[in-house]
Amino acid sequence: MRVDSNVSLWPLQHGLQDIYALQVAHSVDDFLLTNRELALQLAGTAALRSVREGLLVHEDCGELNLSLYLDQRVVDVFDPGRSAPDLQGAGLDDFCLAMEGVSHFLYLVWYASHDRSVTLLEMELQAEIDKFVMLRGLLAGAAGSGSADGALRRLFANVSFHTDLGTEELARYQDANRLAERYCRGLERRYFRGGSRAELLRELRGFYRLSRSDKLHRIKRMDAATGN
Secondary structure, three states: OOOOOOOOOHHHHHHHHHHHOOOOOOOHHHHEEOOHHHHHHHHOOOHHHHOOEEEEEEEEOOEEEEEEEEOHHHHHOOOOOOOOOOOOHHHHHHHHHHHHHHHHHHHHHHHHHOOOOOOHHHHHHHHHHHHHHHHHHHHHOOOOOOOOOHHHHHHHOOOOOOOOOOHHHHHHHHHHHHHHHHHHHHHHHHHHOOOOHHHHHHHHHHHHOOOHHHHHHHHHHHHHHOOO
16 A cells, blocks of 8 residues: 555665565555554554554465554655655654664565564564664765764664553563664674675674574674674
């Protein structure tokens, strides 16, 4: 369900697919939904009333039905008639929300196409990593943006979570954020500051395809290798 022929999140999806060397037959634009009331009907829950992004998933007889809900104001930031998103304040929040939604969509679609199951923790962990990698690249080329490794501070310092989250959800988001910070700090030290782009891409692409348990082991090994 395309919200507007002039607004596209495809550049974000294409950027992630290029980083991770992914082949996916579907575009996120075809599954994008900005009507909150319709999203609530599809979700069958009131949980979306207080959030601005959510991946709606329904599995029926082995068929996966998806919609990505994003608040219209978030999508408007990517209108080609506007300048590039300002990566400060609300602009950064909108960019991260859009990145999170596209990351969730791409991760689930790619894994489903390879008949592999995923957990919610894995999806949240990957979304945090994707936001860091994309933001790190943007900040590195943005004049006046401060140090490139400011991406770590912006994404992982003074993090707050939505007050409506249940105990289990809150724990999952906290775990994903904590694990992603450890991994991204390892990326910063080991690859962004001293390694080659080829080495970075090899690491990111390998990590993306690991199982949940192997991802956790990989984070521990990176901690040990960087002396954390």
